[in-house]
Amino acid sequence: MINLRDKGAQFWERSNRPVRVLTVFAIVAVVAALPYAGNTFLQTPVAAFDAVLVYPMGMFILMALGLNVVVGKSGMLDLGYVAFFAVGAYTMAILGTRTGLNTWEIMPIGIAAAMFAGVLLAIPTLRLRGDYLAIVTLGFGEIVRVSALNSEAIGGALGIAGVPFPPGLGFEYQLLDQKYFYWTIVVMILLVIWVIRRLTVRRPGRAWESIRQDEDAAELMGVSTYKYKIWAFVFGAAIGGGAGVFYASRSMVIAPDNFTLNTSILILACVVFGGMGNIWGVIVGAAILGYLPDRFRFLSDARLLLFGLVLVVFMNLRPEGILPRKKREKAIVKKGSGA
Amino acid sequence: MAKTILNLKNLTIKFGGVTALNSVNLELKEGEILALIGPNGAGKTTVFNLITGVYKPTSGNVFLGDVAIDGKKRHHITKLGIARTFQNIRLFGDMTTLENVITGTDVRNKVGLIGSILGTPRSRREEKASIAKAHEILKFIGIDEYADRLAKNLPYGVQRRLEIARALGTEPKILLLDEPAAGFNPQEKVELAAIIKKIRDAGYTILLIEHDMSLIMGISDRVVVLDFGQKIADDLPSVVQNDPQVIAAYLGVPEDAS
Numbered sequence A: 001m002i003n004l005r006d007k008g009a010q011f012w013e014r015s016n017r018p019v020r021v022l023t024v025f026a027i028v029a030v031v032a033a034l035p036y037a038g039n040t041f042l043q044t045p046v047a048a049f050d051a052v053l054v055y056p057m058g059m060f061i062l063m064a065l066g067l068n069v070v071v072g073k074s075g076m077l078d079l080g081y082v083a084f085f086a087v088g089a090y091t092m093a094i095l096g097t098r099t100g101l102n103t104w105e106i107m108p109i110g111i112a113a114a115m116f117a118g119v120l121l122a123i124p125t126l127r128l129r130g131d132y133l134a135i136v137t138l139g140f141g142e143i144v145r146v147s148a149l150n151s152e153a154i155g156g157a158l159g160i161a162g163v164p165f166p167p168g169l170g171f172e173y174q175l176l177d178q179k180y181f182y183w184t185i186v187v188m189i190l191l192v193i194w195v196i197r198r199l200t201v202r203r204p205g206r207a208w209e210s211i212r213q214d215e216d217a218a219e220l221m222g223v224s225t226y227k228y229k230i231w232a233f234v235f236g237a238a239i240g241g242g243a244g245v246f247y248a249s250r251s252m253v254i255a256p257d258n259f260t261l262n263t264s265i266l267i268l269a270c271v272v273f274g275g276m277g278n279i280w281g282v283i284v285g286a287a288i289l290g291y292l293p294d295r296f297r298f299l300s301d302a303r304l305l306l307f308g309l310v311l312v313v314f315m316n317l318r319p320e321g322i323l324p325r326k327k328r329e330k331a332i333v334k335k336g337s338g339a
Numbered sequence B: 001m002a003k004t005i006l007n008l009k010n011l012t013i014k015f016g017g018v019t020a021l022n023s024v025n026l027e028l029k030e031g032e033i034l035a036l037i038g039p040n041g042a043g044k045t046t047v048f049n050l051i052t053g054v055y056k057p058t059s060g061n062v063f064l065g066d067v068a069i070d071g072k073k074r075h076h077i078t079k080l081g082i083a084r085t086f087q088n089i090r091l092f093g094d095m096t097t098l099e100n101v102i103t104g105t106d107v108r109n110k111v112g113l114i115g116s117i118l119g120t121p122r123s124r125r126e127e128k129a130s131i132a133k134a135h136e137i138l139k140f141i142g143i144d145e146y147a148d149r150l151a152k153n154l155p156y157g158v159q160r161r162l163e164i165a166r167a168l169g170t171e172p173k174i175l176l177l178d179e180p181a182a183g184f185n186p187q188e189k190v191e192l193a194a195i196i197k198k199i200r201d202a203g204y205t206i207l208l209i210e211h212d213m214s215l216i217m218g219i220s221d222r223v224v225v226l227d228f229g230q231k232i233a234d235d236l237p238s239v240v241q242n243d244p245q246v247i248a249a250y251l252g253v254p255e256d257a258s
Ligand SMILES: Nc1ncnc2c1ncn2[C@@H]1O[C@H](COP(=O)(O)OP(=O)(O)OP(=O)(O)O)[C@@H](O)[C@H]1O
Pocket: B015, B018, B020, B038, B039, B040, B041, B042, B043, B044, B045, B046, B047, B087
């Protein structure tokens, strides 16, 4: 099978700066133009294509990028990632309906709340490994959802309605034409990519990578594994929280049902499907897995079943995902500096 | 006499009913190469595991200088200046050779997550210095040509040497080598001996576990022999070599018959 990952990497390596800048611009331009592709074969039958671009696609990408830091980079299986999304969303919904704060003001608060939840979860559980960690995180995800379900103060099963849209920034966010929501999400994704790439080629990225590969050896080489595992969780939580704030502000209504274990698993599937540890793979994986169910809704109830089947077949053909983790022999440290 | 930098006092460790080490005393002098030998299962690797904090002693202490380090966190012990290699190679296989060493150097770096994201001057300075240092170490060990290769794809001998390079990356005072020549042919052993000597001459103190007698005789200043968790000899190589108790331990002669 052709190795897209290496082809892409090779191209990048051989290109000089102007070519790279142009490539990035071209890709961003194509991505930004997607809302105008609604009348093509891409059109989704039920939901409008521009809405699908925002949710599930954009949201899935954002969350998959966050979860990838935890699962793909640091090797910790987190089955309760949706909890952070929920914390962000509820922060937005509560503050947005009860205070005068707007989405952009709530964003840092929601992110901080999710990070705090991340610390709460991480401190007692990160001494566990593998399956135990997976089970505890799964439990955490459910606890957050069930707590919301049983708290009448935040709407119980009905959730919270009337969450305000973000205030426009020289334009107005609209329900029927979601391109502004979409572009905002693209900006958020670009920002997250930029941050993750910085971390990957520097000390925290190496620490995470070493923990994933051999936690004991990492610790003995001086990596404070506990600290970096907490950071991985908290960083992933921040992204989930940010996504949640935006989601609530766009959806206007949120309820505990939006934050089930299913979502956690689906995001994990995006990471695995795309290629654990490789951000481009994860993005492609999340985009595809977010898009397909909406595109092929005519399959109705069998949708998830077929979807699962495709995944199983695919993962057998290509177990490391669409764009696997680097195989190529090139340092993740910046080229040219040093040697 | 050089001063003692690592001092094991009455170290005992039991695993369930098995006493893997029984009241072992061992002093490592600054700047020496001390060989730790003994038959399979004698407790050599266990000594390393106790020094590096992998295990806590059942009783006894490990002193680095005047500081008791048993009970300290493992990464903290590394930071205090002790680094090791593994008997079974445990490199970060999906990282390049260079990255493996840089991961070692990171223990001396200060930049954290925020600094890395922002790309502060310090973060860039440290990053650059780490890369340069890692290359320097790889050259010193003689494997810089492999810098950009993934560790898992390296030839066996290079992997063994990379283990040493990664440990040196942490800037230790004391280097613990667990059978670094395992699986080497005679030629490779000679080369390795030269490297170990070179490391010592660069100012490191080395505690070396090894089975190959000629290698040990060639480079060590002193030899400690363990047998069934007991120290049975601690002397110059030439003396130890002719010690009847040591010979008995190696030949498996029952105590009463020797
Ligand atoms: N974690 C553990 N649990 C139980 N027993 C252990 C443990 N670690 C070591 N031992 C036992 O302690 C004894 C010493 O083991 P150790 O690995 O230190 O031997 P060694 O001298 O390094 O041998 P070799 O030359 O084969 O590497 C062995 O009997 C071993 O089974």
